[in-house]
Every structure is written in C-alpha cells, then in structure tokens.
Amino acid sequence: xxxxxxxxxxxxxxxxxxxxxxxxxxxxxxxxxxxxxxxxxxxxxxxxxxxxxxxxxxxxxxxxxxxxxxxxxxxxxxxxxxxxxxxxxxxxxxxxxxxxxxxxxxxxxxxxxxxxxxxxxxxxxxxxxxxxxxxxxxxxxxxxxxxxxxxxxxxxxxxxxxxxxxxxxxxxxxxxxxxxxxxxxxxxxxxxxxxxxxxxxxxxxxxxxxxxxxxxxxxxxxxxxxxxxxxxxxxxxxxxxxxxxxxxxxxxxxxxxxxxxxxxxxxxxxxxxxxxxxxxxxxxxxx
Numbered sequence: 039x040x041x042x043x044x045x046x047x048x049x050x051x052x053x054x055x056x057x058x059x060x061x062x063x064x065x066x067x068x069x070x071x072x073x074x075x076x077x078x079x080x081x082x083x084x085x086x087x088x089x090x091x092x093x094x095x096x097x098x099x100x101x102x103x104x105x106x107x108x109x110x111x112x113x114x115x116x117x118x119x120x121x122x123x124x125x126x127x128x129x130x131x132x133x134x135x136x137x138x139x140x141x142x143x144x145x146x147x148x149x150x151x152x153x154x155x156x157x158x159x160x161x162x163x164x165x166x167x168x169x170x171x172x173x174x175x176x177x178x179x180x181x182x183x184x185x186x187x188x189x190x191x192x193x194x195x196x197x198x199x200x201x202x203x204x205x206x207x208x209x210x211x212x213x214x215x216x217x218x219x220x221x222x223x224x225x226x227x228x229x230x231x232x233x234x235x236x237x238x239x240x241x242x243x244x245x246x247x248x249x250x251x252x253x254x255x256x257x258x259x260x261x262x263x264x265x266x267x268x269x270x271x272x273x274x275x276x277x278x279x280x281x282x283x284x285x286x287x288x289x290x291x292x293x294x295x296x297x298x299x300x301x302x303x304x305x306x307x308x309x310x311x312x313x314x315x316x317x318x319x320x321x322x323x324x325x
Contacts, residue, residue: 039086049085056107057081077104084111091115094125109135109308129157129206130275130304161206180281180298185291188223189284192262194298196280207271209305209314215267219284219293221257228254228292230265233281234273235297242273242312246285272314275305 041049054063057078059070067075083091112135115122126132132139132153139156141149141163149159178191197214198204207213215232231246247254247265257263263284280299284292305314 039082041086045086053078053081053085056085056111058104080108084115088120090121090123092123092125095127103310106308106310128277129160129302132157133304134275134306134308157206161204164205178295178298180295182296183294185284185293186286187292188225188286189219189221189228189257189263189292191217191219191282191284191293191295191298193218194280194282194295196299196301205299205301207273207301207303209275209303210270210272210316212268212270215269215280215282216264217267217282217284218262218264221261221263222259224259225257225286225292226255227287228257229283229285229287229289230254230263231283231285232267233283235279235281236312237277237279240312242278246283271303272316273303274309274312274314275303275307276312277302 057063057074057080059074059077062070062074063078067078070078080093083093109131112122112124116135116137122135124132124135136153139150139153140147141156141160143163148163149156178194193216195203195216196205196207197216198207199212201214204213217230217232219230221228229246229248231244231249233244234242236242245267254263254265278301279297280301281294281296282298283294285294286292
C-alpha cells in the first residue's frame with residue numbers, strides 16, 4: 039500500500055487491536071472466513087491514513103461490536119476531513135454517516151443530494167417495482183411457504199400513520215401491519231399471526247389474534263379476512279423481515295409465509311441489540 043516496512047510495523051498493533059481476530063492474525067489469509075478477511079482489510083485500510091477511503095458493505099459481515107467500532111471510526115475520519123465513499127444498502131447507516139448520497143441504478147446516477155432525499159427516492163423506487171411486481175404476480179412471495187391451503191394470504195403491507203405503504207420505519211414510529219387472506223375451506227376460529235426477525239433470522243417479536251384475545255369466528259369458502267396489527271416500532275436501526283401466517287385453531291398452518299416483507303428501521307442514533315429501550319442518562323460528579 040505504498041508504506042515502508044517501518045511504517046507498517048508501527049501500525050500493526052493498532053491494526054491487530056481493531057480487527058480483533060486473535061491468534062488468526064498469524065495464520066495465512068487463505069484460511070480466513072469472509073468476515074475475518076473483511077475485518078482485517080478494513081482495519082488495515084483505516085490505519086494507513088488514507089486521503090480517500092472506499093468501503094463497500096464492509097459492515098454487513100461483522101458483529102454488532104465490530105460494526106459500532108467501525109461507525110465510530112467513520113465519525114473520527116469525518117472529523118479529520120477524510121473523504122469516505124461508503125457503499126451500502128443499510129439506509130440507517132447512510133443517513134447516520136453521510137453528508138451527501140448518490141443512488142445508482144443500472145450503473146447510472148438516479149438521484150443525488152441530501153441522504154434523506156435520496157433515501158426517500160430509493161424507497162419510492164422500491165415501492166414502484168414492488169407494485170409492478172404485484173400486478174404481474176397474483177400470489178404473495180416469501181423465502182419459504184407452507185400450509186394445508188385452507189386459506190391463502192393475498193397481501194401483506196406495512197403502513198405508516200397516514201396509511202401509506204412503507205419499507206423504512208423510524209425507530210418508535212407507529213405502524214400498522216395489514217394481512218389480507220381468502221378462505222378456500224370452511225374454518226372455525228382460525229388465527230392470523232406476525233413474526234419479526236433480524237436479517238440473520240433471530241426472532242424479535244411475534245403475536246397472533248389468539249394471543250391478543252381477538253377471536254375471529256367462522257368462515258366459509260370465498261370469505262376474505264383483513265387483520266390489522268398496530269404497534270410502535272421501538273427497534274434498533276437495522277434490517278428486519280416480517281413473516282406472516284394464517285393458522286388453524288390447533289396451531290397448524292393454513293398459509294405460512296416466511297420473510298414476506300423486508301424493511302429497515304432507521305434512527306439518528308446507533309444502539310446495540312434489537313430493542314430500543316429509550317434510555318435516559320443522568321450523571322453526577324463527586325469530589
């Protein structure tokens with residue numbers, strides 16, 4: 039990278055400490071996992087005093103501790119007036135770290151300007167494509183679908199307080215998850231449920247109409263049902279998925295749809311974990 043052996047020797051302790059890959063620092067890089075490789079590459083790049091740092095989705099492979107460490111480093115580089123070109127699909131990080139954003143589509147600049155304006159354009163583009171896709175495809179799609187077919191999920195939407203369909207939610211924002219289904223067989227006291235997961239599949243929150251003590255009654259073939267789940271989205275900023283299901287009274291599935299919707303929670307502050315508990319800090323000095 040254009041540095042002398044002495045310069046690298048001086049930087050090595052900081053590189054090792056930041057990458058935090060332990061004894062693997064002495065192993066051949068070909069033995070590294072993709073995450074270890076990116077951690078070391080990122081650590082090396084930021085400790086050689088770059089004029090311009092280009093980062094392409096490096097934070098997607100690290101754990102929460104490493105990601106927070108990287109975010110703090112980005113903020114330090116920004117204070118030092120070092121240019122950082124940050125490429126990411128993580129809308130929360132783009133808002134948090136960037137002064138200026140560019141949306142690329144098919145290799146061309148689709149929008150540029152303030153991060154908030156460009157992200158809104160990106161979300162609008164995603165919704166346009168989703169609506170176009172929905173017109174071409176009758177059934178809702180997900181990563182995995184199963185059930186006995188007694189009822190079928192027709193649509194799943196996340197709505198803001200104005201009733202607009204969204205894929206990006208501010209931490210704490212009130213939202214409504216709407217699940218619409220059609221019955222193909224007679225059913226008595228069915229259930230409709232939702233489940234939120236992180237992007238790595240960890241279950242964050244789930245509920246259904248039975249847990250909420252909302253009995254649905256009896257249905258005949260051809261009946262359609264629309265259920266709204268209203269909640270305040272007090273989650274930490276990161277990507278999530280929404281899984282939905284219609285079920286029999288005994289818990290077996292009519293139609294279970296994993297990862298029906300992917301959405302992002304965004305906030306001006308980073309927090310570890312998944313729950314935003316809105317801590318308030320007070321402090322005192324004793325001498």
